[in-house]
Amino acid sequence: xxxxxxxxxxxxxxxxxxxxxxxxxxxxxxxxxxxxxxxxxxxxxxxxxxxxxxxxxxxxxxxxxxxxxxxxxxxxxxxxxxxxxxxxxxxxxxxxxxxxxxxxxxxxxxxxxxxxxxxxxxxxxxxxxxxxxxxxxxxxxxxxxxxxxxxxxxxxxxxxxxxxxxxxxxxxxxxxxxxxxxxxxxxxxxxxxxxxxxxxxxxxxxxxxxxxxxxxxxxxxxxxxxxxxxxxxxxxxxxxxxxxxxxxxxxxxxxxxxxxxxxxxxxxxxxxxxxxxxxxxxxxxxxxxxxxxxxxxxxxx
Amino acid sequence: xxxxxxxxxxxxxxxxxxxxxxxxxxxxxxxxxxxxxxxxxxxxxxxxxxxxxxxxxxxxxxxxxxxxxxxxxxxxxxxxxxxxxxxxxxxxxxxxxxxxxxxxxxxxxxxxxxxxxxxxxxxxxxxxxxxxxxxxxxxxxxxxxxxxxxxxxxxxxxxxxxxxxxxxxxxxxxxxxxxxxxxxxxxxxxxxxxxxxxxxxxxxxxxxxxxxxxxxxxxxxxxxxxxxxxxxxxxxxxxxxxxxxxxxxxxxxxxxxxxxxxxxxxxxxxxxxxxxxxxxxxxxxxxxxxxxxxxxxxxxxxxxxxxxxxxxxxxxxxxxxxxxxxxxxxxxxxxxxxxxxxxxxxxxxxxxxxxxxxxxxxxxxxxxxxxxxxxxxxxxxxxxxxxxxxxxxxxxxxxxxxxxxxxxxxxxxxxxxxxxxxxxxxxx
Numbered sequence: 001x002x003x004x005x006x007x008x009x010x011x012x013x014x015x016x017x018x019x020x021x022x023x024x025x026x027x028x029x030x031x032x033x034x035x036x037x038x039x040x041x042x043x044x045x046x047x048x049x050x051x052x053x054x055x056x057x058x059x060x061x062x063x064x065x066x067x068x069x070x071x072x073x074x075x076x077x078x079x080x081x082x083x084x085x086x087x088x089x090x091x092x093x094x095x096x097x098x099x100x101x102x103x104x105x106x107x108x109x110x111x112x113x114x115x116x117x118x119x120x121x122x123x124x125x126x127x128x129x130x131x132x133x134x135x136x137x138x139x140x141x142x143x144x145x146x147x148x149x150x151x152x153x154x155x156x157x158x159x160x161x162x163x164x165x166x167x168x169x170x171x172x173x174x175x176x177x178x179x180x181x182x183x184x185x186x187x188x189x190x191x192x193x194x195x196x197x198x199x200x201x202x203x204x205x206x207x208x209x210x211x212x213x214x215x216x217x218x219x220x221x222x223x224x225x226x227x228x229x230x231x232x233x234x235x236x237x238x239x240x241x242x243x244x245x246x247x248x249x250x251x252x253x254x255x256x257x258x259x260x261x262x263x264x265x266x267x268x269x270x271x272x273x274x275x276x277x278x279x280x281x282x283x284x285x286x287x288x289x290x291x292x293x294x295x296x297x298x299x300x301x
Numbered sequence: 302x303x304x305x306x307x308x309x310x311x312x313x314x315x316x317x318x319x320x321x322x323x324x325x326x327x328x329x330x331x332x333x334x335x336x337x338x339x340x341x342x343x344x345x346x347x348x349x350x351x352x353x354x355x356x357x358x359x360x361x362x363x364x365x366x367x368x369x370x371x372x373x374x375x376x377x378x379x380x381x382x383x384x385x386x387x388x389x390x391x392x393x394x395x396x397x398x399x400x401x402x403x404x405x406x407x408x409x410x411x412x413x414x415x416x417x418x419x420x421x422x423x424x425x426x427x428x429x430x431x432x433x434x435x436x437x438x439x440x441x442x443x444x445x446x447x448x449x450x451x452x453x454x455x456x457x458x459x460x461x462x463x464x465x466x467x468x469x470x471x472x473x474x475x476x477x478x479x480x481x482x483x484x485x486x487x488x489x490x491x492x493x494x495x496x497x498x499x500x501x502x503x504x505x506x507x508x509x510x511x512x513x514x515x516x517x518x519x520x521x522x523x524x525x526x527x528x529x530x531x532x533x534x535x536x537x538x539x540x541x542x543x544x545x546x547x548x549x550x551x552x553x554x555x556x557x558x559x560x561x562x563x564x565x566x567x568x569x570x571x572x573x574x575x576x577x578x579x580x581x582x583x584x585x586x587x588x589x590x591x592x593x594x595x596x597x598x599x600x601x602x603x604x605x606x607x608x609x610x611x612x613x614x615x616x617x618x619x620x621x622x623x624x625x626x627x628x629x630x631x632x633x634x635x636x637x638x639x640x641x642x643x644x645x646x647x648x649x650x651x652x653x654x655x656x657x658x659x660x661x662x663x664x665x666x667x668x669x670x671x672x673x674x675x676x677x678x679x680x681x682x683x684x685x686x687x688x689x690x691x692x693x694x695x696x697x698x699x700x701x702x703x704x705x706x707x708x709x710x711x712x713x714x715x716x717x718x719x720x721x722x723x724x725x726x727x728x729x
Contacts, residue, residue, distance in 0.1 A: 004529055007313055
């Protein structure tokens with residue numbers, strides 16, 4: 001019987017595919033949160049696997065802060081066209097223009113927190129009852145305790161002390177009107193698993209993940225991309241370096257890594273040797289020790 | 302320069318899920334911290350974060366337990382409330398730790414963590430020996446059918462690494478082991494704090510001839526843990542592309558819960574009882590000749606019969622039990638006690654039915670492993686044997702035979718909460 005055996009990536013894949021199918025079966029109007037980053041690209045790849053040979057029956061939702069890498073947006077639009085999937089865009093700029101949120105000011109101004117309002121508005125407007133996210137439990141300590149099927153009340157809030165137990169492979173997606181679920185098919189994956197899987201499955205990813213020459217500046221030990229809406233402090237200088245993204249998010253809080261890696265094998269070697277988590281390079285999590293937990297309770301991704 | 306790793310070797314890694322149950326003072330957090338630290342799974346920024354948090358709390362030394370305490374309320378109270386999942390890898394295996402609190406009021410979390418584990422680590426403080434909590438953890442591991450148990454006798458440094466202390470505790474444990482139903486029990490004397498026998502062999506305990514904990518985690522044989530005999534395929538979702546290329550395609554999507562399916566196999570579908578043959582087993586990458594647990598696939602069959610979510614496909618040579626009368630062990634999760642004569646939604650594999658609780662046979666005293674026939678009120682964190690009746694027949698195996706086709710959850714129809722988890726007893 002020894003040959004009946006899956007490697008750890010195939011086992012994680014089987015688990016994630018199971019989750020996607022449970023969502024399609026248990027919910028009326030699910031949506032995949034898609035940022036154009038590697039986790040959401042792997043999510044979409046798994047969704048294709050879950051429903052093959054049918055098209056992915058779940059649309060995508062991009063919460064657009066307006067502060068994007070253009071490569072990520074191009075990648076998103078190509079993918080949507082190639083696989084014939086529907087894309088919804090929730091605009092943070094629109095949320096600001098409507099006066100629902102206040103734009104932050106100052107050097108470290110970010111639209112990260114504002115995304116929550118746009119996301120909850122989009123969920124309400126389109127009546128999505130499940131939003132599939134690429135969050136992983138290895139990312140952050142509040143995420144480590146989140147369920148695959150994470151219940152949200154009618155205000156979109158997470159109650160970490162009252163989560164539904166998840167046993168075996170039984171997932172309870174029952175809810176009342178107005179409530180919704182966040183679902184995390186990649187819960188058990190680590191950053192390294194994601195990269196190995198991209199390598200194993202030969203999945204196309206945005207060029208930003210490979211080495212490229214870019215204008216950057218350093219703030220609090222993190223390299224950030226120079227962009228028109230990034231305000232420089234007097235001491236900060238723009239320089240041109242060979243860098244790559246370890247994560248892709250809003251430009252204002254995506255840290256870049258000095259790297260010459262131009263292929264997946266080199267990236268994997270880099271990740272395996274890294275001494276900081278990918279979240280450690282994100283400005284949004286440096287704000288306070290419970291930054292993620294606080295944002296999640298409010299309805300963040 | 303970064304160290305080159307053999308990426309191809311990484312793709313051969315196995316996945317091992319294990320659970321650790323323990324309380325604040327038995328060294329569980331230290332043990333997990335040690336495993337993560339020695340396998341280089343703790344990153345610089347995580348260490349910095351807990352160093353700052355430790356200082357803020359006024360601790361002189363960095364508190365490794367903070368690594369495993371996630372939520373604000375937990376850190377404030379210095380306890381673990383919920384199941385936390387941790388990840389680390391060595392070149393041989395990827396590990397998923399379900400880290401659960403050990404207090405009796407968190408039995409439900411231990412049960413949850415145990416439900417998917419291949420292995421349980423049970424920690425015993427060498428100074429105190431087998432205590433109530435040891436029995437509780439061992440019983441839950443046995444009830445949930447965790448195939449392998451590793452008893453770590455910890456804090457050996459505090460008993461001068463004395464072999465007789467270790468042997469005494471081992472004997473104590475073995476004296477109640479017959480009450481458990483576990484096929485594989487291992488013992489290791491360790492000091493999580495000093496690192497003895499966790500990752501590195503102990504220099505202090507030369508009398509111990511066995512392996513270190515990490516070696517055991519990396520090498521324990523787990524390929525036999527899945528059931529490859531009884532082929533079980535609960536239909537999860539029906540795939541109908543309705544495209545030109547796949548005009549008449551009708552695929553039954555699901556995850557194999559047991560056994561092996563091959564193209565050409567004769568199958569029977571429950572509840573209809575109709576028979577057919579497997580025509581193809583499809584995935585995005587390729588069509589397969591055979592598939593086995595726990596793969597997620599899409600199956601097509603030769604004949605046009607009506608199959609939908611909740612149906613079960615099995616091989617004709619190996620059928621399942623079917624009944625509306627179910628006897629089960631139940632672990633209760635909710636503040637509202639189990640209602641005898643109460644009605645609940647029941648989910649078994651992908652099948653949803655309703656049920657009525659007919660009787661509580663006994664409650665298990667999980668501190669003494671005695672049955673209690675007098676007090677039958679099943680409250681949160683209680684474990685009991687119950688009898689229930691479903692509105693439609695279930696197609697099941699005993700939990701002993703298959704953890705996935707032998708388990709179910711109960712859902713409160715008003716609050717939608719998951720209130721209990723059941724393990725079916727096959728009386729035949």
